[in-house]
Amino acid sequence: MIHLIHGEDDLSRREAVKALLPPSDSDDYLGVSVFEGAADVQAVIEACNTLPFLSSKRWVLLRNFIAANTRRARKGMESDEDDRPSEGQDEMADKKRPVTVLRDYLPSMPETTVLIVEESGKAPAGSVLYKYAKAHGEERELRPLQGPDLAKWIRHQFELRQTPVHPLAIQLLMTYVGADLLQMGNEIDKLSAYAGGQQVQQQDVAEMVASAEETKVWDMIDAAAMGRTQQALSQLRRLLADSANPPLRTLGAITNRFRTMLLMKELADQRLSDMAIAQRLGLPDWSVRNTRGLVRQFTLDQLKQVYERLLDTDVTLKRSPLDDRLTLELLVLDISTRNLDRDAKERVEAGAI
DSSP: OEEEEEESOHHHHHHHHHHHSOOTTSGGGGGEEEEESSOOHHHHHHHHHSOOSSSSSEEEEEESHHHHTSHHHHTTOOOSSOOOOOTTOOHHHHHTSHHHHHHHHGGGSOTTEEEEEEEEBOOOTTOHHHHHHHHHSEEEEOOOOOHHHHHHHHHHHHHHTTOOBOHHHHHHHHHHHTTOHHHHHHHHHHHHHHHTTSOBOHHHHHHHOTTHHHHHHHHHHHHHHTTOHHHHHHHHHHHHHSTTSOHHHHHHHHHHHHHHHHHHHHHHTTTOOHHHHHHHHTOOHHHHHHHHHHHTTSOHHHHHHHHHHHHHHHHHHHHOOSOHHHHHHHHHHHHHHTOOSHHHHHHHHGGGO
């Protein structure tokens, strides 16, 4: 039997795969073979053909095999359908592709074998393995929870930890962490331990969640990118009013954000998909999707100018007697008004003289 477990919900996907495998401390676990990425398809088939020994079945776990063995995936692009032979390409050569070889083998796979194909992302619906699993086995896409479903999941996790939580704290958690259940679980563990049986409040989330300060910076950058100058400056001043956010640390967070945006813009201009960009940059898919709209507010040249300006501002903060808060306010002002030319930069640099 073949099971195709795929989707962007990492936690649910891992739990679904784990449920299909025998417990790691059982004798049956001796019958598990694991392959990663562009594995040798003949080695996979050989593992599938191996009869169980000291176990009730034979389990073969194949991770990201479809993504690693499609033409577009090898170029760093997401494929919504299986690779097709180019015009004039020999049909027999196409059948030698690993995904096709494996699909053609599956009807003869022993009944004692459980083949689990796990894809960390949405598997292309046109893939021959996707179609075979849907028709003859199990195909399950695990999508990130959103809205009420995500809130319900968070509430249940707090209940499991016997920790009451305020509804507004749940909403704030959703804003800070998003749909990444792995990170969300870690944050819930931390908040539950911090609360010590008391109800988790909004303030607890703001103080304890690792991404809270980063999210505040992102909100400020969002306002600047949209040209909402007064809102951006107000948010910057609130950030700097907190002793936990010295100017250099705040500048570092802004620089990291714009560096990611610049890299995303360059990859997006190459027509790469969100999934491919996320893989290149080591980011979760939802983060890339959520940042797309922000990146579109800038041209590539503007993002390069912003990044250069950030590097210059770093030097200014370290060398200039000019008030560091004023230096950052001038920076955010110029980003929000797109006043990124040489003269604008020299206005800040003048403070170093």
